[in-house]
Amino acid sequence: MPTLAANTEFEIRPAAAADLDAVIHLDTQITAMPKVEYWHGIFERFGRRETDGFFLVATSGEGVLGFVVGEIRAWEFGSDPCGWIFAIEVSPDLRMNKVGTALYAALCANFRKAGVSRIRTMLARDAQLVMQFFRSQGMMAGPFIQLEKELDE
Amino acid sequence: MNLKMATRHALFAILELADHPRAQISSAQIAEKYAISPNHLSKVLRTLVCKGLVEAIRGAGGGYSFVGNAKRVTLLDIILIFEEIGTPPSHKQEPGDDTAEGQALRMVMGEIDAISRATLSSITIDTMLKISRRTPGIGSAVHAL
Ligand SMILES: CC(C)(COP(=O)(O)OP(=O)(O)OC[C@H]1O[C@@H](n2cnc3c(N)ncnc32)[C@H](O)[C@@H]1OP(=O)(O)O)[C@@H](O)C(=O)NCCC(=O)NCCS
Numbered sequence: 001m002p003t004l005a006a007n008t009e010f011e012i013r014p015a016a017a018a019d020l021d022a023v024i025h026l027d028t029q030i031t032a033m034p035k036v037e038y039w040h041g042i043f044e045r046f047g048r049r050e051t052d053g054f055f056l057v058a059t060s061g062e063g064v065l066g067f068v069v070g071e072i073r074a075w076e077f078g079s080d081p082c083g084w085i086f087a088i089e090v091s092p093d094l095r096m097n098k099v100g101t102a103l104y105a106a107l108c109a110n111f112r113k114a115g116v117s118r119i120r121t122m123l124a125r126d127a128q129l130v131m132q133f134f135r136s137q138g139m140m141a142g143p144f145i146q147l148e149k150e151l152d153e
Numbered sequence: 154m155n156l157k158m159a160t161r162h163a164l165f166a167i168l169e170l171a172d173h174p175r176a177q178i179s180s181a182q183i184a185e186k187y188a189i190s191p192n193h194l195s196k197v198l199r200t201l202v203c204k205g206l207v208e209a210i211r212g213a214g215g216g217y218s219f220v221g222n223a224k225r226v227t228l229l230d231i232i233l234i235f236e237e238i239g240t241p242p243s244h245k246q247e248p249g250d251d252t253a254e255g256q257a258l259r260m261v262m263g264e265i266d267a268i269s270r271a272t273l274s275s276i277t278i279d280t281m282l283k284i285s286r287r288t289p290g291i292g293s294a295v296h297a298l
Contacts, residue, residue: 136279136280
């Protein structure tokens with residue numbers, strides 16, 4: 001497993017339009033589904049907001065190492081406003097170097113600053129790696145259960 | 154969902170050993186802390202040694218130590234050594250299974266099993282130790298080794 005050189009510093013900052021190509025490249029590498037328009041839409045929605053939506057990137061001299069996106073959602077099914085984290089990805093070559101933890105912590109700090117005290121996410125049941133990551137950050141099952149149905153059944 | 158006694162013993166033993174990575178801990182110490190039968194625990198520890206998760210050092214100053222990777226081994230990995238979660242593939246037909254009601258019941262129970270598995274496979278020993286540190290024990294059953 002490659003590691004960041006001991007003296008490699010990375011910073012977490014809001015995503016800029018110039019980061020989008022790298023974000024799309026990373027996401028395509030991880031999910032094998034190129035979604036160019038989707039990421040431009042996410043940037044339009046969250047990249048320019050500073051109080052209720054956050055799109056952060058981790059960067060070093062080597063470029064974008066990872067990113068995280070989250071927003072504050074209020075009163076869904078009676079829930080108090082809470083921070084939703086709906087995407088987090090770190091370059092496969094640079095994992096297990098605490099980049100994910102730093103992105104998560106930076107997003108939590110933004111949520112806290114915006115006045116929310118709880119963070120939520122939703123994951124595929126078989127997404128074991130991401131689930132292990134969120135568990136390692138102290139997240140536990142919340143009070144909601146996700147249900148779904150084919151509309152034409 | 155209830156775990157079998159052997160499974161609980163195994164989880165306690167692994168957590169105790171993984172929490173003290175450089176120590177050799179005797180089965181009597183673990184049995185005392187968790188108020189469990191030393192005989193049962195010894196059998197469970199033998200199984201964990203066979204599975205390569207625990208090492209036994211004999212003689213004075215000896216004891217057991219965890220030799221797995223606490224950041225990779227999950228609760229599910231340990232539980233599956235001792236019991237199935239949900240309906241095993243070898244499950245024999247039970248009366249009513251072929252009916253629509255029997256199948257519907259299977260489907261609903263299957264949902265619960267899938268959630269149990271996902272939960273148990275998402276918690277590594279390392280994460281479980283973090284959860285334990287945040288969780289206070291109740292009353293006098295809390296001992297330090
Ligand atoms: C989940 C992910 C963001 C973690 O990033 P990372 O930079 O490797 O995470 P960190 O180094 O900060 O790890 C933090 C903790 O997560 C857990 N963890 C991370 N990778 C793990 C792995 N492969 N196995 C088990 N636990 C793991 C560990 O408990 C780790 O704690 P440690 O640092 O004390 O070892 C990264 O693996 C990833 O991008 N995965 C793919 C994500 C994805 O598919 N996203 C699409 C949907 S949003």
